[in-house]
Amino acid sequence: MKIKSQTDLWSGIMFIGFGLLAIWISRDFPFGTAARMGPGFFPTWIGIIMTGLGAIIALTSLKSEEDKIGKWAWRPMILMSAGFVLFGWGIDNIGFIPSVIGLCIIGAASGTQFKWKEAIPLAIGLMIGCWALFIKGLELPFPLFWWR
C-alpha cells in the first residue's frame, strides 16, 4: 500500500473531518422523521454522505496519479491573517485610519519583495483614497481615530 496522491488523501481526510463534525454537532438537534424533519435531519444526512465521500476520495489516493501538495506559503498565511485580525479589532478600537495603514503595511510585508520605502507611501496613499471614497463619498459611519 502506497499513497500516490497526497492531495486526494488529505482532501478525503478533510471531508471526513467536516462530515464527522457535522454529525457530532447535529446530535444535539431533534432528528424528527422524514415526514416531519427536525432541525437535525438535514445536517446529519449531509454529514453522513460527506463522510462517505471523504472515505472514497481518501481511498482513491492509492490509485490515482502521483500528486504532491507542495510547499505552503506560511509567511503570507500568517501575516495576511494577522493584518485582517488587526483590522477587525482596530476598526472599533483605534479607528479607521490607523487600521487601514496597519493592514496595508502588514499585508505588503507578506510578499517577498517588501520594502519600507514602498510600503509606507502606498499605505498613506491608500489611506487617503479609502478615506475619500468610503468616509467622504459613501458616508460610512466609521470612527476615524481612537478619540472619535
Place this chain on the structure above:
Amino acid sequence: MDFSNLFDNLALGFQTAVSLQNLMYCFIGVFVGTLVGVLPGIGPLAAIAMLLPATFNLPPVGALIMLAGIYYGTQYGGSTTAILVNLPGESASVVTCMDGHQMAKNGRAGPALAIAAVGSFFAGTVGTILIAVAGPPLAEVALKFGAPEYFSLMTMGLIASAVLASGSMLKAIAMIFLGLIFGIVGTDVNSGMSRFTFGASGLADGLSFVVVAMGLFGFGEILSNLEKGEEASSRELLNAELTHLYPTLQDIKLSTGAIVRGTAIGAFFGTLPGAGPTISAFSSYALEKKVAKNPQEFGKGAIQGVAGPESANNAAAQCAFIPTLTLGIPGSGTMALMLGALTIQGIAPGPQVMTQRPELFWGLIASMWIGNAMLVLLNLPLVGLWVKLLRVPYRLLFPAILTFMAIGVYSVNNLNLDIYLTVFFGLMGYIFLKLKCEPAPLILAFVLGPLMEENLRRALLISRGDPMVFFTRPISATFLVLTILLLIVIALPAVRKKREVAYQEPPAA
C-alpha cells in the same frame, strides 16, 4: 407569444434605464467593472463582493443596474488582459489567451480586441433579447413549481456545477455537501434553534455571503498568487504599438460564423443552472477548431479562436440572468451575489419580481444592452489606459486589494466577526486550492443550502415522508432523470478523457 406586450415591456425598460441617473450608474458599473477585471487575480465574484457595499445607498433599480454593469465589465476586462499580456483576468478568458495573445504577438492586438468587442456586443444583444422573450413564460411555469420541483431543479443545478467544474468530480460533489453545511449555519427558520453557530450571536442570521466569497475567492487567491511569487502575477507587457484597431475583411469573414456559433453555445450553457461562461468558452473553442478550414492555425493566432469563445462567454454571462431572475435560483456564485443584493434592497427574488416590480426587471434588461454598447464604446478608445494599469506591479496591488476587501466585508454588517470569518474562509480557500478542490460548487451550494432544506422538508411533509414524491411528479422527475443522465455521461471513459483534456491549461506562450 404576445409580441406587442414584449415591446411595451421593453419600452418600459428603456424608459427606466435611460434616465440620467440610471445611465450614470450603468456607466460607473461598466467602467469600474472593466477596471477591476483588468487587474489580475480578481474575478467577477470578488469584484462584485468588494463593490457591493457601494450600492447599499442606491435605489434598488440603480443598485442592480450598477452591479450588472460591474459583472459584465469584469468579464470584458478579463479578455483585454488575456489578449494583451496572456494573463486571464478571470477563468472564462483562459481560452482567449491561446489565440488572442498570439495575435497580439503578431502585431494584431488591435483586431483581436476589436473582434472580441464586436463578438461580445453581438452576444450581449442576443442574450438580452433571449431574456426578454424567455423570461415571462419561464416565470409563469416557475409559479406552478412546488417544493419537489424546486428541490429537484436545485439538485440538477448543483450536480451540473460539479460536473462542469475542473478537476476531480468526486471532490467537487463533496464540496457541494460542505457548502450545504455552511449554508445552514444560523437560526433554523422552523424550530428557531441555533445550528452550527458555536454560540456566536453574530452567526444567528447565518454566514454572510460576502464573507464566504471574499474569503474563498479574494483572500485565498491572493495567498495562492503570493506562493507562486509576485513576478508570476505580473508579466512582461507587449511593447507593440496599438496602431490599427480595425480587423480586415478577411477577419470579419472568418469571425462571423464563430460569433454566431459562440453565442448559441453561450446562451445554452448560460441558461443551464450550474454551468457558466467558462465552460461555454471552452466548448466554443473546441467547436471552432473542429469546424475551421484552417485548424492548424489554432494556437498560432486564429481569429476564430478569439471571436467564438469571447462571444460564448458573454452570451453565457447574460443568459445566467434567466434562471436567476425568473426562478429565483442563481446559476452561479456571481448570480447568487446579485440575488443577495436584491434581498438587501428588500426585494424577495423569484418569479413574482417580474409582475410586482416590472420596472426593475425590464429596466435591468434594457440597461444590460446599454451597458454592452457602452463597453464597446468605452473599451476600444481606453485600451491605452488599461495597459497602463497593467504596469502596476502585483506587490503594490495586493495590499490595496486586501484593504478594499476588509473594508467591504466590514461595511456589510459592521461586524468584526465577519472579518475574522473572512480569514477562516480565506485560509480554507487556500487549502482547497492546494488540495485541488474546486470552490465554485461550494459557493453555489452555500447559497442554495437553506432553500434546499426548506423545499425538501415541505416536499416530504406533503408526501408524508415518502421520497418517491420526487419521481412521481413529472417535472421533478424530468430534472432528476437529467441529473442522473449527466452523471452517467460524464462517467463514460471517453467523455471523461475529453473533460480532462478540455481543462488542460493552455501552453504558456
